[in-house]
Amino acid sequence: MSAKVAVQYGHALRRSGAVFEAAQLYERAIKLRPGMAAAWLGLGIARKALGMRSAAIAAFVETLRLDPSIGNARAELVTYGARGEQGQLAGRKTSMADAVKGLTLSMREATQWRRELDDLSVFPPASYHDYRATLAVKAPVDVPASARQPLHILIQARGAPPSAIRGSLQSLLVQSSHDWVATVLVDDGVANHPVASLAHVEARIRFCATEQADAMDEGWTLLIDAGTLLHPLAVDWFSWTTSMDCVAAYCDHDRVERDWKHGPYYSDPILQPVYDRYWFDDPETTPAALLLRRFPAGNHMIAEYLAMAAKEGNVAHIPLPLASRSGQWRASALRAAMRVPDVYDGARICVIIPTRDNPALLKPCIDSLLRFADRPEQIDIKIVSNRTALPESKALLRELGRRNGTDIIDFDEPFNWSRANNIAARNCKADIFLFLNDDTEMLTQGWDGILTRLIARDDKIGAIGVRLHYPQGGIQHAGIMFGLDDSGPQHEGRWQESGFEGPAGRWSRTHASSAVTGAFMAMPRKMFDQLGGFDEQDFAIAYNDVDMCLRVREAGALVLYCPDIIMIHHESVSRGSNLSAEMVDWDQAELESLHHRWGTAIFLDPAYNPNFTKTGYPFDGYRQPSSQEVVEHVRRSATTEPWAVRRQH
Known part of the structure; x- marks a missing residue:
């Protein structure tokens, strides 16, 4: 040959x-x-x-x-x-x-x-430094002077070395905007260090050894840690956001190593999403610069101030790296962000699994669910049998049906994923629904407790998805994102190595997501009932999960990606390569229905920073966003429900 x-x-x-x-x-x-x-x-x-x-x-x-x-x-x-x-x-x-x-x-x-x-x-x-060094940050759009507010820069410097304080002050002195004053909160001994002489050189700077400066609870305060260097246009951009309907604002940041001869070297970017309290429930993602309309009393860290502000009003996000952390000292790392204690309220979970003649995968799917559950007695299982024909499949269903809490539902109709799940849900009285593919296998001990605790502690959660791996290894699903290549929704993390955490560790952090796959989708029963179940008419096969997630967000609730639960999903890595022309046409028709209903919502992802590539693979590189993109992103972020969507039809 x-x-x-x-x-x-x-x-x-x-x-x-x-x-x-x-x-x-x-x-x-x-x-x-x-x-x-x-x-x-x-x-x-x-x-x-x-x-x-x-x-x-x-x-x-x-x-x-x-x-x-x-x-x-x-x-x-x-x-x-x-x-x-x-x-x-x-x-x-x-x-x-x-x-x-x-x-x-x-x-x-x-x-x-x-x-x-x-x-x-x-x-x-790997070329972030080159991107950052060539990034052309432009001044914000014109806003009447009366709409912009002067900024009070508060530098938290207790315990900080004088060199870190000097770096932050020097970055202030080269700001394009001069409409600022700065207070440096320091230990008593710093007042006699040469760095304090800058207060005599520049009248807008003062050092303060007390907990708070005069009138610190009035006006707009930009909070940074000593050692944070601000981009020359940072004050301009933060001042511009004061004209928005927001009580706080944050920007992207990175790390900088300074060399007197070769200049700065930038690395470790944190390109933030629109405000998501789960994303910020981690000190590693704490903003390096935070603007507050009102500075509350107390010795708090930036993460805590952000959480408090978010409870009071809208929080804007400026998708530009306007701050860079330098050195090893960081005040915000001294405390972790506030966390809500875990609670368990005895909620029951109803697992709904449509299946047809797939006994080799269905049995390990159910066995693993029960084996890894902390409270298997609190789990009901509804198996929707869609015209099962194989003798071995029928034998397995009879065996599974003997378990107390497991029901077999005969679904003698042409396959319709949405309808199969809706029918099963009507016959279940549990507090939480878990819609699950029969080709999945649980790997996480105590998965049921993780789900019930998440839902019990936050009534804003409308749907939860998890991390799915291919059986050969590698990530199959780490949430669903919108807007890449102007194409349809796609899985984050697909094909990456199992241990790869993604940008800023996002695939290993719980955070809000635009959508999650129906291969594993948990929902509070009250949310499912409120939305009327899956759409049986327009989304019989595909995009029913995405449509449901969009309806969850339309209702003002959150779709959450939770990597603390990991499952194997036996979906083929080459899915799509063997589809017939008719199957492709069907998929495209349901995608068209999704677009018809939701319009531009399926091209906008609140978690996807505009500095990331818009072509190819999600998060795989950096590109210069236009000024219009930046402004539109800030305006969308500074709304009451930045994750909410509206349908077009």
Whole structure:
């Protein structure tokens, strides 16, 4: 067999679902012709389908090395979250830019090249310093002077070294806006240190050894820790937000290492979401700069001030890295953010599982749920049997039905996921519903207690999703995000290694999400009843989970992603590669229904910072947001319900 025939046969096998055999044929072709780029590309796609992330990336990189013109290999790297592996393509970027500018291409070619140029304009995650060093932060839009408020900069410096205090004050002295005064809260001994001489050089600076300065509870206060360096336009932007309907505002930040000869080096960005108390329930994500309309009395840390402000009114987010932490000292790290004690109120959970002739996965699914539950006696299970036919399936259902609290519901209709779950929910009186795929397997001890405690302590929770892993390893779901490539909703974290935590550890932190998958979706019964269940008419197969999450947010509740619960999901890594044309058309039709109902809401994600790439793989690089994007984001964030959505039809 020649290398060319092996590749063609490999393509046929891969499309038919025989991915492992296809990979073997691609490897055989490569042995015959090591320089055959098509064989390397096919091998990369096959390895990706098998969950072999590192090996797949290596194959795509080799494809580009052999033939840089193969756009499919570059596209695979971008969609796979490996943008930084593309190599040096600056020459191609320049030639494409010139061609687009000169309109020397056909419209179709220009459109494709424009997209590639946008991709190449994104800085890979490892190149954050280059992105930050070239980021062109512009002054905010004009606001009448009467609408802007002067800022009182309060620098928490108790226990801080004088060098940290000096750094923060020097960053204030180069602000483009001069409408500020600064108070440095220090220990008694600092008043005699040379750093205190800056109060004699600049009249707007004063050092204060008391707990609070005069009139500190009046006007707008910008709170930072000593050692935090502000961008030269920081005061301008925070002053601009005082014209918003908000009681507080925060910005993005990073870490900076200063070198007198080579200049600053930026790293470890925290590109924040719209305000989410769960995201900020962690000292590591505490904003480096916080603007407050009213500064309450007390010796609190920034995280605590933010939590208190959020209870009083709207909190705005400025999606720009206007602050950089330097050095090792950090006052906010001395205390953890406030946490609500865990409570348990004896809530029952009803697990609803539609199934059809899948006994090899259904049994371990249910066994693992009960084995890892702290209170299995508090769990009801409703198995919706959709025209089960295999003898072994019927035997398993009879066996499972003998357990007290487990019911088998006959669903003798054409399959409709939404209807199957709604029918089961009508026959369950539990406090919490858990809608679950039959191809999942629980890995977390005490998962039931985690769910009930979350829901019991926060009546704003409308739905909860969890972290799902592929059986071969790697993340399959870490929440659902909107707005990338102007395409439909997609899973966060897909194909990443199981131990990878994502940007700022987001895939290992509980936080609000735009949506979560119906493969595991827990809901308080009262929320499910309030919304009238899943939509059986427009979303029989796909996007019923996303539509439900949007309706939860429309009702003013939160959709929560909880990585403390981990399950295996036996969904194929190559899902979509073997779909028939009819299945694709059906999926597109239900996506159209989702768009018709929700409009632009399915392109806006409150958790997705506009500094992240808008093309390719979520969070896989940084791009310069336009001034309009920044302003629109700030305005949306400074609303009463920044996570709420409105339907279009």
